[in-house]
Amino acid sequence: MGDILGLVLKRLGLGLVTLFVISIIIFFMVELLPGDIAQAVLGQGATPENLAALRQQMGLDTPAPLRYLGWLAGAVTGDFGTSVVTGERVTSVIGERFQRTLFLAAYAAVIAVPISIALGVIVALLRNSIFDRVANVLTLTSISSPEFFLGYILVLYLAVKTNWFPAISSVSDDMTFWDLLNRTFLPALTLVLVVMAHMMRMTRAAIINLLASPYIEMARLKGTPPWKVIVRHALPNAWAPIINVVALNLAYLITGVVLVEVVFVYPGIGQALVDAVSKRDFPIVQACCLIFAATFILLNLAADVGAILTNPRLRHPK
Amino acid sequence: MKTEKQMMLDRLADAARRGSVSRRSFMACATAAGVTATAATGLWTSSARAAPARGGTFRVGIHDNNSSDTHDPGTYLSIQHIFLAHTHRSYLTLVNTDQTLGPDIAAEWTSTPDATEWTFKLRDNVTFHSGKKMTADDVIASMNHHRGEDSTSAAKPQLADVVDIVKDDDYTVTFKMAAGNADLPWTLTDYHLCICPANDDGTIDWQSGDGTGPYKIVDGEFGIGFQLARHEDWHLDGAYFDAVEMIALGDPNARQTALVTGDVDAISAIDLKTMALLSRDPNLVIYNVPSGSAITMPMHTNVAPYDNVDVRNALKLAMDRQECIEKIFFGAATVGNDFHHSPALPYWPDDIPQREYDPDQAKALLKKAGAEGLSISISSTESIFSGAVDMAVLYAEQAKAAGIDIKVVREPNDGYYSDVWLKKPYCMVRWGARPTPDVMYTLAYKADAPWNESLWQNDRFNELLLIAKSELDNGLRAEMYREMAMLARDDGGTLIPLFPNFVYASRSNVKTGDGLAASWEMDGCRAASRWWFEG
Numbered sequence: 001m002g003d004i005l006g007l008v009l010k011r012l013g014l015g016l017v018t019l020f021v022i023s024i025i026i027f028f029m030v031e032l033l034p035g036d037i038a039q040a041v042l043g044q045g046a047t048p049e050n051l052a053a054l055r056q057q058m059g060l061d062t063p064a065p066l067r068y069l070g071w072l073a074g075a076v077t078g079d080f081g082t083s084v085v086t087g088e089r090v091t092s093v094i095g096e097r098f099q100r101t102l103f104l105a106a107y108a109a110v111i112a113v114p115i116s117i118a119l120g121v122i123v124a125l126l127r128n129s130i131f132d133r134v135a136n137v138l139t140l141t142s143i144s145s146p147e148f149f150l151g152y153i154l155v156l157y158l159a160v161k162t163n164w165f166p167a168i169s170s171v172s173d174d175m176t177f178w179d180l181l182n183r184t185f186l187p188a189l190t191l192v193l194v195v196m197a198h199m200m201r202m203t204r205a206a207i208i209n210l211l212a213s214p215y216i217e218m219a220r221l222k223g224t225p226p227w228k229v230i231v232r233h234a235l236p237n238a239w240a241p242i243i244n245v246v247a248l249n250l251a252y253l254i255t256g257v258v259l260v261e262v263v264f265v266y267p268g269i270g271q272a273l274v275d276a277v278s279k280r281d282f283p284i285v286q287a288c289c290l291i292f293a294a295t296f297i298l299l300n301l302a303a304d305v306g307a308i309l310t311n312p313r314l315r316h317p318k
Numbered sequence: 319m320k321t322e323k324q325m326m327l328d329r330l331a332d333a334a335r336r337g338s339v340s341r342r343s344f345m346a347c348a349t350a351a352g353v354t355a356t357a358a359t360g361l362w363t364s365s366a367r368a369a370p371a372r373g374g375t376f377r378v379g380i381h382d383n384n385s386s387d388t389h390d391p392g393t394y395l396s397i398q399h400i401f402l403a404h405t406h407r408s409y410l411t412l413v414n415t416d417q418t419l420g421p422d423i424a425a426e427w428t429s430t431p432d433a434t435e436w437t438f439k440l441r442d443n444v445t446f447h448s449g450k451k452m453t454a455d456d457v458i459a460s461m462n463h464h465r466g467e468d469s470t471s472a473a474k475p476q477l478a479d480v481v482d483i484v485k486d487d488d489y490t491v492t493f494k495m496a497a498g499n500a501d502l503p504w505t506l507t508d509y510h511l512c513i514c515p516a517n518d519d520g521t522i523d524w525q526s527g528d529g530t531g532p533y534k535i536v537d538g539e540f541g542i543g544f545q546l547a548r549h550e551d552w553h554l555d556g557a558y559f560d561a562v563e564m565i566a567l568g569d570p571n572a573r574q575t576a577l578v579t580g581d582v583d584a585i586s587a588i589d590l591k592t593m594a595l596l597s598r599d600p601n602l603v604i605y606n607v608p609s610g611s612a613i614t615m616p617m618h619t620n621v622a623p624y625d626n627v628d629v630r631n632a633l634k635l636a637m638d639r640q641e642c643i644e645k646i647f648f649g650a651a652t653v654g655n656d657f658h659h660s661p662a663l664p665y666w667p668d669d670i671p672q673r674e675y676d677p678d679q680a681k682a683l684l685k686k687a688g689a690e691g692l693s694i695s696i697s698s699t700e701s702i703f704s705g706a707v708d709m710a711v712l713y714a715e716q717a718k719a720a721g722i723d724i725k726v727v728r729e730p731n732d733g734y735y736s737d738v739w740l741k742k743p744y745c746m747v748r749w750g751a752r753p754t755p756d757v758m759y760t761l762a763y764k765a766d767a768p769w770n771e772s773l774w775q776n777d778r779f780n781e782l783l784l785i786a787k788s789e790l791d792n793g794l795r796a797e798m799y800r801e802m803a804m805l806a807r808d809d810g811g812t813l814i815p816l817f818p819n820f821v822y823a824s825r826s827n828v829k830t831g832d833g834l835a836a837s838w839e840m841d842g843c844r845a846a847s848r849w850w851f852e853g
Binding site for chain 1: 384385386387388393395467468469470471472474475537539541542543545565566567568569571572575576578579581582732733735736768
């Protein structure tokens with residue numbers, strides 16, 4: 001187990017370096033955008049005088065590298081600064097929205113992961129049957145359509161025509177949990193449809209791959225029923241690739257919700273990021289992007305650790 | 319302009335509609351105003367039939383929102399800002415639903431004959447949501463927020479002429495101007511110039527979101543939405559809804575779906591492409607209101623070939639405005655006539671001949687200017703309005719008939735107003751509505767204005783602009799604005815193809831008054847206090 005701890009620590013260290021590089025890239029990308037914050041805030045109403053006054057108030061008259069270093073010095077101590085436009089703490093702007101995004105991602109994951117793995121096992125069992133074909137075609141169709149298109153289709157059939165679910169997911173704090181689940185069902189369903197195909201097909205492929213192995217043949221020869229062969233014998237050895245693809249899709253659920261949030265007007269982090277970019281509000285952009293990057297790094301790490309833990313050969317190296 | 323009698327009758331009808339006047343006193347007042355008894359009875363029934371009902375929560379989807387917006391009036395820009403400001407704050411004056419000027423917290427105002435000093439009598443019954451009484455100090459601090467060297471306000475130019483604001487007593491303030499300005503009461507309807515509570519040091523407390531408007535903020539966040547509850551001590555009539563819920567609905571599809579499914583009661587803009595489809599739904603009402611906002615196409619009049627007036631007029635004649643309105647705006651626009659004065663504004667001259675599409679005359683003018691086979695480019699971008707690039711392409715096609723070759727340059731959305739506007743010699747621009755022709759002309763047509771987008775210098779125009787500004791006689795002013803319109807149309811450097819309408823919608827159980835203010839979307843952004851649910 002000591003090896004795993006070492007690996008985790010090493011990867012976390014590399015992750016920090018990655019985050020640092022990303023923060024530099026993001027800062028200078030935002031700097032490269034035409035126009036600056038003051039212009040974006042005042043819009044067409046900008047005159048040279050009020051632009052100059054606003055720039056001074058926002059501290060834009062210091063050179064860019066100095067501003068970056070100032071931000072970095074804060075970030076190292078866990079202080080991500082304040083929004084340049086509103087002066088609010090970045091954590092208070094993003095905190096609640098990130099929680100909502102996490103909620104939506106978790107909601108979608110709770111539905112998508114069990115269903116796609118179970119479905120993957122079933123289609124592996126019934127491979128090349130009609131059921132297999134239909135499940136494949138349906139999931140591949142949904143992954144091939146852009147999220148916003150899927151979202152609109154769901155809105156048309158489940159909200160406008162039947163009125164089963166609300167068309168927009170505006171949530172408030174005083175809602176009951178069931179209300180919340182009902183309000184956010186359509187965006188969650190959209191995300192489920194988008195990530196299911198990948199996980200289901202990877203489960204199916206991993207299991208079918210193993211079914212040709214001699215030990216499976218042995219199990220079959222001793223008279224084990226087909227479902228038991230798959231669940232008891234094949235699945236445990238297929239976990240590593242499945243965990244990998246699940247982790248990747250979880251990361252996608254968190255970072256890829258921007259479009260879905262826009263379609264359903266869900267007040268998550270995506271909308272905040274889009275607004276911050278258009279206003280050149282660097283601290284917010286930086287914080288959002290770092291959250292997304294950290295999500296990818298951590299989930300990738302979790303996938304690798306998971307793959308090691310489920311494989312006795314890796315767990316007990318000779 | 320309305321006669322005094324008409325105005326009095328309107329006010330009476332308003333009172334009848336609100337139920338604040340009995341039938342007996344209504345009849346007495348109406349007959350006193352010179353209306354026959356039969357006509358008065360008719361007026362009473364038609365007004366009183368629509369008596370607004372109180373109650374309900376008005377849920378409104380807003381189309382233009384930013385998460386980074388704040389309560390600072392100096393940075394107001396989005397419709398979310400403007401709608402919220404007219405719902406939780408107040409102004410000195412307001413635009414009535416018949417496009418006339420009316421009182422908000424200022425009960426009445428007078429000026430010196432040269433219009434250099436304006437005195438506003440404030441109502442003494444205005445209270446902030448915190449319970450504090452509003453006085454002249456709050457008004458002065460709120461105006462000073464947009465004045466002075468270090469003000470960051472976008473409304474600074476509007477108050478540039480104000481030299482000093484003096485408190486005469488707790489409910490009287492006087493604006494002292496550097497030069498006469500007959501439009502000051504109109505200028506004060508600008509959405510930035512709302513009233514916030516004053517701090518002891520003369521600054522304002524905009525951070526708390528306190529105001530004197532019809533509704534107080536209960537909770538909310540910019541970019542997501544706001545919940546507001548009625549301010550029972552509001553100083554005007556109206557505010558029929560018990561509560562207002564603003565929801566940020568940026569995506570056009572989400573917004574329209576929410577209205578169709580009844581998740582919201584009204585939305586502040588609809589996609590023109592789907593206007594015809596939505597209007598077939600009997601549960602919806604579409605409002606299509608001519609506005610003061612404009613699409614302009616300024617040419618730099620000091621740069622060849624635009625320095626030749628014949629070339630400018632040829633380019634104006636080479637556009638088929640009707641086709642642009644039908645194909646790009648789906649009919650939801652009002653034709654422009656190359657002077658920046660929309661029919662929705664006061665003093666609009668209605669007798670100026672409309673400039674029509676005439677490629678032959680354009681050709682003749684080019685020949686006269688020795689510029690046959692003219693080849694130019696025009697800059698446009700999609701963020702000006704949806705279809706802006708398409709309209710430039712359509713214009714290029716129309717201009718071919720006049721032998722003009724127009725290249726359409728698609729510029730990036732980002733930074734269009736800092737990198738293209740005022741820099742490229744021919745481009746496309748969208749202007750928000752301004753309350754009066756003087757404000758508009760001073761902003762973008764005055765010889766030395768920083769935003770004189772066509773760099774147009776016309777002595778007579780500038781002379782008239784100054785005289786009209788301080789002229790208190792409405793008839794004389796109207797005449798001057800007519801002459802200025804003719805100058806801009808025939809000599810100016812700006813092609814003004816059309817004035818886009820405000821197009822918004824509500825469920826059919828939402829009722830509005832007889833007219834809709836054209837200053838902004840949603841009845842001048844005052845829908846929350848002017849509209850009501852059918853009882």
